[in-house]
Amino acid sequence: MPLGLSLAPKVLASKSLTSWVTPIAHWYANLAGYRKYGLKYDDLIIEEYEDVQRAIGRLTPRERYDRAFRMKRASHASVLHSVLPKEQWTEPEKDVRFLTPHVQEVEKEDKERAMWDTVFVSRK
Structure with a gap:
């Protein structure tokens, strides 16, 4: 299956x-274990990519904080070799995608920019 x-x-x-x-899906997300550390799924996205860095820059100050x-x-929990207390785990209802829409928007803009950069203009 092609990417995307x-x-x-x-x-x-x-x-x-x-x-x-x-x-x-719920079983698999719980098995992954990131919620036990208080993380959301989008916190796991690799930051080294330029598109992701630009998307992080588009988050609101509160979302970034x-x-x-x-x-x-x-x-901190990882250094202590323990998970957070159960009341601090991320609940499935609160595990929403907050960064993915921004990443998709950046990728869409990059594709559009590439299309306009390579457009061929001919005179009639």
Whole structure:
């Protein structure tokens, strides 16, 4: 399957398929363990990519602060070789994508810029 294609829209379009896949998705997210450290899924995105850095720059000051706090708290828990207390774990309802829309927007702008940079203009 080429990069960028996802089965998610097809799964979400089918109510029966969604009801079958959702418990597996929740089980897998809990098994990954990042919620036990108070992180959200988008906190795991690799920052070294230029597009991701530009997307982080588009976050609101509050979102940037919250993200930095979650990262520092998770690092501290990792150094102590323990997970956070259960009341500090990220709840599945609060584990929303906050960075992915910005990354997708940056990628879309890059594609548009590349298209305009390589446009061929001919005289008639």
